[in-house]
Structures are given as C-alpha cells and as structure tokens.
Amino acid sequence: xxxxxxxxxxxxxxxxxxxxxxxxxxxxxxxxxxxxxxxxxxxxxxxxxxxxxxxxxxxxxxxxxxxxxxxxxxxxxxxxxxxxxxxxxxxxxxxxxxxxxxxxxxxxxxxxxxxxxxxxxxxxxxxxxxxxxxxxxxxxxxxxxxxxxxxxxxxxxxxxxxxxxxxxxxxxxxxxxxxxxxxxxxxxxxxxxxxxxxxxxxxxxxxxxxxxxxxxxxxxxxxxxxxxxxxxxxxxxxxxxxxxxxxxxxxxxxxxxxxxxxxxxxxxxxxxxxxxxxxxxxxxxxxxxxxxxxxxxxxxxxxxxxxxxxxxxxxxxxxxxxxxxxxxxxxxxxxxxxxxxxxxxxxxxxxxxxxxx
Amino acid sequence: xxxxxxxxxxxxxxxxxxxxxxxxxxxxxxxxxxxxxxxxxxxxxxxxxxxxxxxxxxxxxxxxxxxxxxxxxxxxxxxxxxxxxxxxxxxxxxxxxxxxxxxxxxxxxxxxxxxxxxxxxxxxxxxxxxxxxxxxxxxxxxxxxxxxxxxxxxxxxxxxxxxxxxxxxxxxxxxxxxxxxxxxxxxxxxxxxxxxxxxxxxxxxxxxxxxxxxxxxxxxxxxxxxxxxxxxxxxxxxxxxxxxxxxxxxxxxxxxxxxxxxxxxxxxxxxxxxxxxxxxxxxxxxxxxxxxxxxxxxxxxxxxxxxxxxxxxxxxxxxxxxxxxxxxxxxxxxxxxxxxxxxxxxxxxxxxxxxxx
DNA sequence: CCGATAGGTGTAAGCGCTTACATTTTCCAT
DNA sequence: ATGGAAAATGTAAGCGCTTACACCTATCGG
Numbered sequence: 001x002x003x004x005x006x007x008x009x010x011x012x013x014x015x016x017x018x019x020x021x022x023x024x025x026x027x028x029x030x031x032x033x034x035x036x037x038x039x040x041x042x043x044x045x046x047x048x049x050x051x052x053x054x055x056x057x058x059x060x061x062x063x064x065x066x067x068x069x070x071x072x073x074x075x076x077x078x079x080x081x082x083x084x085x086x087x088x089x090x091x092x093x094x095x096x097x098x099x100x101x102x103x104x105x106x107x108x109x110x111x112x113x114x115x116x117x118x119x120x121x122x123x124x125x126x127x128x129x130x131x132x133x134x135x136x137x138x139x140x141x142x143x144x145x146x147x148x149x150x151x152x153x154x155x156x157x158x159x160x161x162x163x164x165x166x167x168x169x170x171x172x173x174x175x176x177x178x179x180x181x182x183x184x185x186x187x188x189x190x191x192x193x194x195x196x197x198x199x200x201x202x203x204x205x206x207x208x209x210x211x212x213x214x215x216x217x218x219x220x221x222x223x224x225x226x227x228x229x230x231x232x233x234x235x236x237x238x239x240x241x242x243x244x245x246x247x248x249x250x251x252x253x254x255x256x257x258x259x260x261x262x263x264x265x266x267x268x269x270x271x272x273x274x275x276x277x278x279x280x281x282x283x284x285x286x287x288x289x290x291x292x293x294x295x296x297x298x299x300x301x302x303x304x305x306x307x308x309x310x311x312x313x314x315x316x317x318x319x320x321x322x323x324x325x326x327x328x329x330x331x332x333x334x335x336x337x338x339x340x341x342x343x344x345x346x347x348x349x350x351x352x353x354x355x356x357x
Numbered sequence: 358x359x360x361x362x363x364x365x366x367x368x369x370x371x372x373x374x375x376x377x378x379x380x381x382x383x384x385x386x387x388x389x390x391x392x393x394x395x396x397x398x399x400x401x402x403x404x405x406x407x408x409x410x411x412x413x414x415x416x417x418x419x420x421x422x423x424x425x426x427x428x429x430x431x432x433x434x435x436x437x438x439x440x441x442x443x444x445x446x447x448x449x450x451x452x453x454x455x456x457x458x459x460x461x462x463x464x465x466x467x468x469x470x471x472x473x474x475x476x477x478x479x480x481x482x483x484x485x486x487x488x489x490x491x492x493x494x495x496x497x498x499x500x501x502x503x504x505x506x507x508x509x510x511x512x513x514x515x516x517x518x519x520x521x522x523x524x525x526x527x528x529x530x531x532x533x534x535x536x537x538x539x540x541x542x543x544x545x546x547x548x549x550x551x552x553x554x555x556x557x558x559x560x561x562x563x564x565x566x567x568x569x570x571x572x573x574x575x576x577x578x579x580x581x582x583x584x585x586x587x588x589x590x591x592x593x594x595x596x597x598x599x600x601x602x603x604x605x606x607x608x609x610x611x612x613x614x615x616x617x618x619x620x621x622x623x624x625x626x627x628x629x630x631x632x633x634x635x636x637x638x639x640x641x642x643x644x645x646x647x648x649x650x651x652x653x654x655x656x657x658x659x660x661x662x663x664x665x666x667x668x669x670x671x672x673x674x675x676x677x678x679x680x681x682x683x684x685x686x687x688x689x690x691x692x693x694x695x696x697x698x699x700x701x702x703x704x705x706x707x708x709x710x711x712x713x714x
Numbered sequence: 715c716c717g718a719t720a721g722g723t724g725t726a727a728g729c730g731c732t733t734a735c736a737t738t739t740t741c742c743a744t
Numbered sequence: 745a746t747g748g749a750a751a752a753t754g755t756a757a758g759c760g761c762t763t764a765c766a767c768c769t770a771t772c773g774g
Contacts, residue, residue: 015508015509015510016485016509016510018759018760018761019760019761019762020760020761028723028724029723029724029725030724030760030761030762031723031724031725031726031762031763032722032723032724034761034762034763035723035762035763037761038762040762040763041722041723041763042720042721042722042723043722043723044721044722044723047722047723059505059508059509061480061481061484061505061509062480062760062761063426063485063486063759063760063761064422064480064482064484064486064487065421065422065423065425065426065486065487065759065760065761066422066426066486066729066759066760066761066762067760067761067762068422068486068729068761069420069422069423069426069728069729069730069731069759069760069761069762070728070729070760070761070762070763071729071761071762074482075482076482084441084447084450084466085446085447085448085450085451086447087444089442090441090442090443091442093441093442093468094442097468097470100470101470106467106482107467107468108465108466108467108482108483109441109465109466109467109468110463110464110465110466111450111454111464111466113454113457113458123418123419123421124418125421125431125432125433125463125465125487126465127418127421128373128420129420129421129422129423129425129487130421130422130482130486130487148416148418151372151416152372152373152416152418153372153373267654271654294651297624297628297655298654299656375729375730375731376730376731376732377730377731385753385754386753386754386755387730387731387732387754388732388733388753388754388755388756389752389753389754391731391732391733392732392733392752392753394731395732397732397733398733398752398753399750399751399752399753400751400752400753401751401752401753404752404753419730419731420729420730420731422729422730422731423729423730423731423732423759424730424731424732425731425759426729426730426731426732426758426759426760426761427730427731427732427733427758427759428731428732428759
C-alpha cells in the first residue's frame, strides 16, 4: 500500500478537513474558528493568526451546505434557463453579469434541457438551498414548481413568461406585438410586399404568440388578407425555419417577403432562399426579430426588431436583488414590465444603406 | 393584518415546511418520511400514501443542503467557466448536455467573469457542497483552489488547461500547434502568401501559445522569415482584433494574409479590412481557428481550423462521470487527451468553392 | 480593594436531513 | 396456539457549521 503511494505523484487521500480539525490544530474551539472565518465577533489577533495558519496548513474550506443550513444568505442568485448557448442568451447574460459583478454576488446557472428535467422527479438543483433568488427564463419549469418556490418565499423574477395566475412574481417582457407590427407594416407599406410568410415561433410561447398577433394586426390595418399557407413553423430555430422555407419553395408557394419571429429562424430562411437561388432582398425581403449581435454581420445585413436584451438581463437582476434585500415590495403583483422594441432597418428588407454599419 | 391579506391575492407567508412538519401531519416519524422520499427501506403502502399526501398538502420539498450534508451524491455536476455566451461556448455546452441528459444528472454552471470572483474571498459557490464533480473551463480560477478541491477528493476535469504541476487531474486539449501549422502552411504554400499577420490570443492562454508556435513552425519549415510587426494582439476578441488590424492599416504595414488565433478575432479582422475597402480574399487572405457554427455563414465563408468542440464537451463530461462513479481510476495522471483538429478550407483563404456549403 | 465593564473564548443547541440500530407489529409454519 | 423470521416503524446520533449564552479574565474608576 505504502509503496504504491510512492508510484504515483499524489493520489489524494481525500482529506477534507472540517472546522473541528482546524479548531483542534489551533487549540481553540470551533466557535472561535467560525468567528475568524466570518470576521464576526471579536477574536484576539494572536488567536486569529493561529487559526488562520491552521486553516492554511489544513487547506480548510468551509462546507457551504452546512453553512447554508444556519445562515440565510448565499450571496448567489440562480438562473434557470433552457436554450443556453444561443446568441440571444449571450446578450442576456451580459446584462445579468453586469449587475452581479457590481453587486458582488455569484451567478449559478441551471440549464434545463427539456429532456433533462421533465421526467426525473429529483429536486431542483437550484433553489433556496444554494441561492438567494431565482431568475426564471424557461417554459420547461412547470408552473407548480414556480408556485411552490414562491410560496416558500423564495424571491424570483420571470423573463418572457407570465407567472401562474394568482402568483405575484415580477416579470419582464418586450413589446412583441408592436415590434412585429412595425416590422410587418414596413414590409407592407414601404416595400409594398403583399405575400409575407410568417415563420412562427414555438407553440405555447408567449413571445411567439404576441409577435404573430402583431403580424396579423399589421395586415388587418393595411387591409391585406393573410393567406393561410404563408403561416409556417420556424420554432425559433435555424434548422426548422430552413426546412419550412425549403418546403414552401418546393410546393411552389408564391411569396415576396418573410417575417421571421426571431433572428435565428431568419438565418435559416436566408440559407434556404440562397440555396434556391432567390435574390435577397429583391425577390424576397426578410425581417427578423431580436437583433442579436450577429444580425448586423449577415449578408445582406438583417433588418430586424431590436429587443433590449441586455437591458432585460440587467433589469431582471436588479429587480431580483431588490426583492432579496428589501423583502417583498408593496404591490408587487403589478410588477409587469414591458420594454420597448425598435425596428432596425438594414438591407434585408430592401432598404438601401443605412447609418448602421 | 388579516384584512390586508385579503387585499392582495396571495402574499406568501413564507411557510417552508420541514420533514418534521410532514411527519407530524402524517402521524409518523421523520425516518419514515425520509424513507418514502428516497424510496429507501420498506414502508407500508398505506403509510407511504399518507406521507405522500402530507407532502402534497404542505408543498414540502426537501432541503438539498441538509440532504447533501448526509448523503454523498448530488446528482449534479458543475461547470466553472468564464466567457459564457460566445459561440464556442454554445457548441461545448451542447456536447456536455448531450451526456448529462443521457446520464440524468443536472448541470450547474458558474460564470466567473473576471471581475466577479478575483477579489472577493468568498467560497466558491460551486463545489463539494452542491456538485459531485467539476468541469473547469477557465483560467481565472486560481491554481490553489483547483489543488485544494483535488486534495479534498472532488472529481474534476480541466478543459484547455493543464492542471497545476503534481496534481493529477484529467485534462483535454485540442491539437493547437498542428492545426495552426496546417492553416499557416496552407497560406504559405497553396496561396504563396508571405506576409501573414498573426492575431495572437490572450497572453498566458495555453491554446494561444501553442497556436502561435504552430504559426512560427510553419514559417520556419517554409524558410520564411516572420516580420515582428505582423504579430499583433487579437485576444480572442472581435473588438480587439478589429482595432489591431485597423491600426496596422493606419500604420501602412503591408500584409497579404491573416491567421487569426480564433474565429472571433477573424470576424474583427474582416470588419476592419472591409471598412478599409480591402478585398477578401484577393488582397488579404484570412484563416481562423475553431470553426464555430457561424463561420460557415460569413461572407466570404471562413477557412478555419475545426476544433471538435462538441466532442470535447462530451468527452470531458464522460470522463468526469467515470471518475465520480468509479472513483479515481488508475494511472489517472496520464490522462491528458489531445483531440485532433482539421483545416476546413472555404473561401476566405482564396480557395474557390468547396464541398461545404 | 471591589464591583463593574468589556474583551476573549468555550459550551451546546440547533439548522433539516439520513440511517444504523432498536423496537414493535405482523404473519406464517409448526 | 406459538416461536420466530420478516416487515414496519421509531429512536437518536450525527453531517459541518453558526450563534446565543455563559464564563473567565484583565482593566479601571471610585
């Protein structure tokens, strides 16, 4: 056994030292060690020094789970989210981290890929036990879990999602309908397109629903009828959108513009169109939604509805931190924030050079 | 007080019920409740049912921190990372989640924006207390913390980073040098470029260092001298790269190609070149590194060294899970994996159409 | 010289949970 | 019936930490 240990460099003997190890080594009680670790209560400088060197020697780190059991604060907030990785996500995160960095609190992210959580009944790995509050940015987290967390008094903010009815959680949205309205109107009025494909977002998604409403309202206000075959699935996904548009092309459906419910699906549309040899924006004008950073670099540069993504992240985090620090504010149930969107005109809609880029 | 409660819909009274609340309500001991919750030990079906309905009624959820104190498993792994949000990151995550989904374990991500952690001495919010193992993908996490975690026997895998010396942690890399060598050789040999700018990665970054070596070795093997003014900072950042190239242009430095240490900096270079009216790839050929999904869509499509990003994520996670399940494998210290890279030739280097796209 | 005061430290009671072990109940072979 | 194995449940000892409280020393004004 001992000879084996020589063979390898440093097979760790898994020595996780506890507070009492430190106490013993420093010749004090655990209480004193704790006081030194937390800078709470008064400790004689000499003693403190002895403790500190014992900590050093033993490589001691407090066990956060145990600590959490006693204290109330974690100094961390959690973000529960699906679809980590997309470009939208990057901007959101930037907004969130802007605040967490300033407020010196850690950000823990739980990625719920639908597969991952749905069927396993294990407890949520992010919650009261390791965060002081939660940012919810997914539809995959069932309403009843949200409700339960809220009932237990865990601070939360929801992004792009309305809380279950009767549950007073602040939530942040963007002006989807007016944004879509502006985009589609632009296509209808400025470019006189009449057969505009809608690349719909996922079913059941609030944003998708509202954007679709904007699409219809714009048509209605212009007195243009919407042909049902123009409404196809985009699912906020490049692949799905590409397939949908390809299929439309194959079936010989005529259209002169596309309104994509998000930029990703716009990319898919561009790929499909290009593969079919259609000219952009002459043959088909295209407008997206979100204005993720890339869209500017696309060729042609994508006209799209800018959502203040980073601001959403910032705001949500600030709202959450407020809740954590000041407890539940008054009239919280009215805290529905809707951030304005803005049409960013670039080339893909058929407009010529603009100031941007 | 009571009248106030009527005013609002449901201001939660913060009732977080514990296991003993459930036990009391079901008329059993906490042990029995625990057994029901964990499906461990035998419990009379009728009792179990009573417990379950008490759980339901109270909206009870076990406190994971307390549970963690007793059990050893969390069923979650952690990913500690900087620069969440980049396109590289998305692919990596896909690889990781592929495995976590399959193995039914949760993924907790800790984003260390340099600001965030550096100066605050608070304990790492991800560690033995809430994960069974850690994926380390950042240079910002100091060596001594890594070492300590390892000494405490916490399973880890490091990505794109060599563990501190003497510490036997498996680590995964890509063949940076040979990849860079292939890319630069292609520029030198196939396209006869002679003044190739190097957009260097961040100082101290291992990948950056090795790619730079590949750049030099390719020049050496071709008998081409490297002009020092061609080595400029790219920092794996679009902005920095754009600034560097713009500056080069301003100073009138002559060059006919660029090797960017990663795709992001290649984008910056493209922007700078285009703003200056240079033609791509005729005036300046450009090659990147990583092959993030976007690079194919760039105009001109970016020639780049493909790193098997998703595979890295998958492999790393599998390695970690192995460690967790089987304990420290034999001869672990030799676990250095290097995944091959491959030059993907598209348009930006000056080659004409290829099979891809 | 004494009680008051304050700094420094230890004691021990939990936080919410799991689990080895003890105890009681059930039920079947005899 | 009845002894005893098997099933069901309870008891209580922690996991590693924090913190109210008690205790002990100096220190100091009166």
